[in-house]
Amino acid sequence: MSQPIGLLIRRELAVVIKSRSEFIYPLAFFVIVTSLFPLAVTPDPVQLAFIAPGVIWVAALLSILMSFNGFYQQDYDEGGLEQLLISGVSGTNIVLSKSIANWIVTGLPLILIAPVLGVLFNMNPTANLVTMLSLLIGIPSLCLIGSIGMCLTLGLRNGGVLLTLLVLPLFIPVLIFGASAVQAASTGLNFSGQLAILLALLIFSLLLAPFAGAAAIKVSIE
């Protein structure tokens, strides 16, 4: 059980490393989208610090949404996904390994760049730290939940827009607690409750999402 997952994750990472530039896109998207907000809303530091948690979280959520295509669609188009299933790898393991790889490749860079953006948005150090923490716990849930929607839209011609429609409502709980943890930290309140709920959401999606994703892959491959 554990051996194939390790192998699968290494396979995903190898694929990503070969296609160098692609995993930069979500990161670039994240930075550009967040830096649009001061231009559109206001450059006033006090107000920026106020909207920062929401802006950073929404931008992170959208860039994660962008990353699914690279992990699933190409694999599906080139037949790699089918080969994995034929060779006896279970759908749950595929979804799990892809989600973990997605978290490493897309999630970690976002988490590392987030405090830089936090400084640009005039956030205090605690809030910055909590941003990183909440993204660290929240992004894997997003990867898992999003994989269900991605697997459902694999065979479709313009699945991209549809994916947004399917997945964004399901992202809402993670967004709420992620952003509110940062908000609480930036106003000096206790934020451990929100982080605990984020963790609970992660455990919940870790338990259920791979099965739903596997069922969805089966529907798409047939």
Place this chain on the structure above:
Amino acid sequence: MWTWFFQLASPRWFYQTANRLLAWLRPLTLVLFLVGLYLGLLFSPADYQQGNTVRIMYVHVPAAYLSMFAYVVMAVSGAIGIIWRMKMAHMVSVSCAPVGAIFTLLALLTGGIWGKPTWGTYWEWDARMTSELILLFLYLGYMALHSAFDDKKTADRAAAILAIVGIVNIPIIHFSVEWWNTLHQGATLSKFEKPSIDADMLKALLTMILAFQLYFFVALLQRIKAEILEREKLSGWVQKLVSD
């Protein structure tokens, strides 16, 4: 003992039974609506604070209830369709979506119309309203996904998976929205507190809920019938039915 279950799986049997049920349900629904509207609009008293605007409740509450009821029916029949590979269950699930979406929209619209005179605003990011809005998104996603596939069988199964994922998520979404809202409490408006309801109002409300419930079944059966005809158009009995 299981014969009824297998019969349910037969579109032809379902179609005929739906016809028989509809013959009763249609007039019953009409009567209940008339009685409910009479009770609601004329018989029941106006609210001591809200005046006559309270009568929006007789449409709003049933619509909101049915928007959730329809989702449950949709998800459960979708699950039945996946587990027992029953095409009839998928047809029920697919037919539920537009009906449920319309009820959701109706609940949102009447809520807005009700909100303006009582709260002074059409829209408040209140926990219940927000989760109702998200419910509408879930319905739209379901319908969009189902219509995106060319093959009906694949569409059925994909949409059913989405419905099941959605129903697992609905309580989470609801509670997180509620929690998020209480965090932001201290805003201008407090949530509308339901007064312990007057007996006449309750009578009217219950009648309307029952009328809406029956109307839901009428609309659902009607849609299922159309779905059956559409999907079974090549089978002998449908062609005979249409040519007669």
